[in-house]
Amino acid sequence: MSALLELQGLNSFYGPVQVHFELSLEVRQGQIVCLLGGNASGKSTTMKSILGLQRPRSGSIRFDGADITGLPTPRIIRRGIGSVPEARRLFPAMTVRENLLMGAYARSDKPGIAADEARVLALFPRLAERLAQRAGTMSGGEQQMLAMARALMGRPKLICMDEPTMGLSPLFVDRVLELIQAINREGVTVFMVEQNASLALAIAHHGYVLQAGRIALQGAAGDLLQDHRIRDAYLGGAATG
Amino acid sequence: MSAWFDYTVNGFVIGNIYALLAVGLALIYGVANLVNFAHGSVYVVGAYIGWAAITHLGTPLPLTLLCVVVVCALVGVAIERIGLRALQGSSRIAPLLATIGIGLVLDQVVQLVWSPDPRAVPMQVPEWRIAIGGGTIGALDLLIAGIGCSSAAVLYGFLRFTKLGWAVRATAQDSDAAQQMGVDINRVNMAVFAIASVLSGISGLLVGMYYNQINPAMSFEATLKGIVALIIGGLGNVPGAIAGSLILGLTESYGIALFGTSYRNLFAFVLLVAMLLWRPNGLFAPRRAAAPEPMVGTFIARSLPVKLPRWVVPVVLLAAALLPLLNQPYLLQIGANSLMYAMLALSLTLVAGTVGQVSLGHAALLAIGGYASGLLALDAGWPVALAIPAAGLITAGLGTALVWPAFRLTGHYVSIATLGIGEIVSLVILNWTGLTRGAIGLGGIPPLELFGVDLGSVQGTYWLCLVVLVLLALLQLRLLSSHLGRTWRAIRDDSVAARSHGVGEDRYKALAFGYGGFAAGISGAITAHVYSYINHETFGASLSVLALTMVILGGMGNVLGAVLGATLLIALPEAFRALAEYRILIYGVVLLLLIRFRPQGLMGTV
Numbered sequence: 001m002s003a004l005l006e007l008q009g010l011n012s013f014y015g016p017v018q019v020h021f022e023l024s025l026e027v028r029q030g031q032i033v034c035l036l037g038g039n040a041s042g043k044s045t046t047m048k049s050i051l052g053l054q055r056p057r058s059g060s061i062r063f064d065g066a067d068i069t070g071l072p073t074p075r076i077i078r079r080g081i082g083s084v085p086e087a088r089r090l091f092p093a094m095t096v097r098e099n100l101l102m103g104a105y106a107r108s109d110k111p112g113i114a115a116d117e118a119r120v121l122a123l124f125p126r127l128a129e130r131l132a133q134r135a136g137t138m139s140g141g142e143q144q145m146l147a148m149a150r151a152l153m154g155r156p157k158l159i160c161m162d163e164p165t166m167g168l169s170p171l172f173v174d175r176v177l178e179l180i181q182a183i184n185r186e187g188v189t190v191f192m193v194e195q196n197a198s199l200a201l202a203i204a205h206h207g208y209v210l211q212a213g214r215i216a217l218q219g220a221a222g223d224l225l226q227d228h229r230i231r232d233a234y235l236g237g238a239a240t241g
Numbered sequence: 242m243s244a245w246f247d248y249t250v251n252g253f254v255i256g257n258i259y260a261l262l263a264v265g266l267a268l269i270y271g272v273a274n275l276v277n278f279a280h281g282s283v284y285v286v287g288a289y290i291g292w293a294a295i296t297h298l299g300t301p302l303p304l305t306l307l308c309v310v311v312v313c314a315l316v317g318v319a320i321e322r323i324g325l326r327a328l329q330g331s332s333r334i335a336p337l338l339a340t341i342g343i344g345l346v347l348d349q350v351v352q353l354v355w356s357p358d359p360r361a362v363p364m365q366v367p368e369w370r371i372a373i374g375g376g377t378i379g380a381l382d383l384l385i386a387g388i389g390c391s392s393a394a395v396l397y398g399f400l401r402f403t404k405l406g407w408a409v410r411a412t413a414q415d416s417d418a419a420q421q422m423g424v425d426i427n428r429v430n431m432a433v434f435a436i437a438s439v440l441s442g443i444s445g446l447l448v449g450m451y452y453n454q455i456n457p458a459m460s461f462e463a464t465l466k467g468i469v470a471l472i473i474g475g476l477g478n479v480p481g482a483i484a485g486s487l488i489l490g491l492t493e494s495y496g497i498a499l500f501g502t503s504y505r506n507l508f509a510f511v512l513l514v515a516m517l518l519w520r521p522n523g524l525f526a527p528r529r530a531a532a533p534e535p536m537v538g539t540f541i542a543r544s545l546p547v548k549l550p551r552w553v554v555p556v557v558l559l560a561a562a563l564l565p566l567l568n569q570p571y572l573l574q575i576g577a578n579s580l581m582y583a584m585l586a587l588s589l590t591l592v593a594g595t596v597g598q599v600s601l602g603h604a605a606l607l608a609i610g611g612y613a614s615g616l617l618a619l620d621a622g623w624p625v626a627l628a629i630p631a632a633g634l635i636t637a638g639l640g641t642a643l644v645w646p647a648f649r650l651t652g653h654y655v656s657i658a659t660l661g662i663g664e665i666v667s668l669v670i671l672n673w674t675g676l677t678r679g680a681i682g683l684g685g686i687p688p689l690e691l692f693g694v695d696l697g698s699v700q701g702t703y704w705l706c707l708v709v710l711v712l713l714a715l716l717q718l719r720l721l722s723s724h725l726g727r728t729w730r731a732i733r734d735d736s737v738a739a740r741s742h743g744v745g746e747d748r749y750k751a752l753a754f755g756y757g758g759f760a761a762g763i764s765g766a767i768t769a770h771v772y773s774y775i776n777h778e779t780f781g782a783s784l785s786v787l788a789l790t791m792v793i794l795g796g797m798g799n800v801l802g803a804v805l806g807a808t809l810l811i812a813l814p815e816a817f818r819a820l821a822e823y824r825i826l827i828y829g830v831v832l833l834l835l836i837r838f839r840p841q842g843l844m845g846t847v
């Protein structure tokens with residue numbers, strides 16, 4: 001399997017503060033890959049770099065065989081990346097349906113969009129009941145589903161999710177994880193950021209652990225789950241959280 | 242009874258005209274988090290293009306409108322593309338200041354092309370009026386209402402049913418998320434500026450027809466009225482802007498009915514300030530929520546102040562002190578002018594630079610100082626030497642009291658509020674005839690003198706200004722290096738942190754405005770005695786903008802920079818007297834170039 005997404009030696013800064021130090025990782029075609037790490041370790045910054053929202057000072061980002069470093073965000077999205085941002089970031093005053101169609105903004109194939117709308121609504125039946133409701137008035141769990149559905153509407157090759165389970169009730173957490181697996185089974189590669197290591201590793205193929213801007217540990221998800229360093233550092237805290 | 246009907250129609254028509262302005266401002270605020278101070282200038286461009294098309298080309302109404310639409314759309318695109326796009330990611334005040342600069346430039350271009358004289362716009366609709374219930378409605382009233390309503394309908398359709406319209410709404414709600422859907426924010430911004438400018442231009446044309454007269458100076462008032470309507474409706478709220486405009490139009494119209502024409506703007510600005518204080522999120526916000534996030538944050542470009550060799554300041558000072566010996570009255574005149582402006586710049590650099598309260602109404606402090614000193618000398622018979630410092634103290638007190646209610650505002654809101662307060666001051670001066678002599682102005686103000694020594698000569702004025710400026714500058718430097726100065730900078734850099742350290746912010750802001758008022762009041766007082774005549778327009782809003790340009794040129798918060806900025810902006814255009822006509826155009830261009838290429842100013846920010 002080849003790498004769909006590849007980060008090479010990223011060094012990212014906010015003003016004078018360095019957030020990434022020679023960060024490298026890859027996401028293989030068809031897999032679910034998770035990036036773990038504590039608060040402020042630089043996970044969201046990794047997402048922003050991939051999406052072109054935050055430009056690394058050095059290093060390169062390759063997607064689907066092309067260098068996308070420094071491209072403007074819309075161009076990156078059009079190459080086939082879908083985003084489920086941290087804290088969902090829906091368009092609160094737009095309806096569920098309008099949010100979904102915004103997800104297909106970069107596309108112009110009307111029949112394809114209609115087909116995908118039906119497909120996505122089949123995957124998220126809860127949304128089908130609420131098409132005319134304003135997104136901002138839904139519960140946190142429903143909003144998370146809408147954010148995922150919206151990203152799928154762009155028919156992405158890779159979907160990037162920043163802490164998709166954050167702030168959800170345990171019931172919804174399970175549901176969201178199932179849906180991520182379902183999305184992946186449909187052939188979409190998933191790159192997700194999580195603080196909750198045990199949950200993420202349970203569905204992922206591969207994992208990276210970010211610590212203060214550096215990859216501290218990586219490996220197959222099953223191996224990482226067994227690793228005592230992960231257990232000490234994350235699973236203890238995550239299990240009670 | 243019939244009069245009330247007419248006032249209602251009039252208020253509704255004016256409300257429609259304001260709505261065309263305010264809707265664009267709301268759209269722009271929505272996608273770019275920016276209050277566009279160039280908006281009224283586009284309105285003037287629209288008015289003049291319409292006038293030119295009718296008078297030179299003899300176009301019928303539909304063609305006139307088309308010309309206005311095309312030209313204003315291009316102007317809007319140019320504003321976004323040339324003026325603002327490069328400023329994404331710079332400090333938050335930068336785009337706002339840039340729109341002020343763009344407005345200056347547009348106004349000046351209009352003046353240079355069509356002269357500052359008023360023009361009469363030929364009426365392009367029939368002159369009939371129909372009588373309804375005792376009042377009348379004219380064809381033009383109907384045209385304006387029709388254009389207002391159909392613009393609203395077209396806009397609604399655009400936002401609701403087109404892809405670009407969706408992108409506009411999505412960007413307004415969350416521009417980061419919109420980008421992650423593949424929306425090209427630059428295209429959205431450009432489209433919004435084009436649409437807003439078209440609406441603004443049409444509004445200008447209609448106003449020209451309604452009042453049968455246009456002049457380049459109407460831009461400032463148009464910007465302000467649009468902003469008032471915007472604030473009533475809530476920043477970024479498009480339907481709110483329409484409602485706010487109608488409310489403003491009717492309020493003004495009934496206000497005129499009750500109190501007379503000269504009170505019209507007073508109503509508008511009192512409404513503005515009241516809204517900012519009590520309902521900063523507009524009439525239609527669900528509750529009195531905190532100001533939206535994009536309005537706060539660091540407001541100046543950081544840099545290290547430029548270090549001069551130790552000998553420079555004493556040598557320049559000595560040269561300045563000896564300048565009168567050259568016996569060049571014209572040079573001295575310029576020098577004295579520069580010094581008076583430098584006092585104003587000192588005051589503003591403290592308030593805007595050191596404390597981060599970007600005031601757009603600073604000229605009002607000059608007006609208060611000038612009137613206070615003039616009236617003390619004229620009506621109370623005080624000696625000038627006493628009247629001037631007293632005017633400084635009065636301005637300090639009155640100025641601080643006037644902005645006091647605005648202390649809890651931040652960011653853009655401070656700028657808008659100070660602008661409104663400044664206008665209120667000038668309107669109170671105009672209307673409080675008993676004290677200020679109203680529109681006649683204050684004449685025969687005695688010349689400068691110090692305990693019997695006549696300083697009315699150019700040399701005398703120059704020396705006095707130099708001494709006062711040096712004293713003020715030393716005092717300000719002393720303050721900046723004290724504990725007070727550190728607290729001021731803490732307020733600017735991070736209000737939240739300053740508050741949590743138990744800084745009683747209001748008290749420190751009051752001290753800043755107090756000192757600023759004192760310096761500006763002295764400057765205004767000296768100016769009054771030098772001019773011997775002032776009126777409510779002597780210290781107008783354009784002076785506030787000029788002062789801000791000086792401060793930015795020198796470097797925000799920088800004392801030497803303020804003096805340098807004032808001297809350069811006053812003296813340089815004089816040095817090239819052939820350019821006198823282009824003076825304000827040059828100010829505008831300087832302001833734009835600075836914001837783009839050297840936001841920290843010549844001397845660096847402190």
Ligand SMILES: Nc1ncnc2c1ncn2[C@@H]1O[C@H](COP(=O)(O)OP(=O)(O)O)[C@@H](O)[C@H]1O
Binds near residue numbers: 039
């Ligand atoms: N826009 C920003 N400006 C300045 N610093 C930031 C910004 N965003 C994040 N940071 C800082 O960068 C570090 C990494 O942040 P982030 O990538 O959001 O971490 P995570 O998602 O792992 O919690 C943190 O110390 C954070 O404070």
Ligand SMILES: [Mg+2]
Binds near residue numbers: 043044045086
């Ligand atoms: Mg994060």
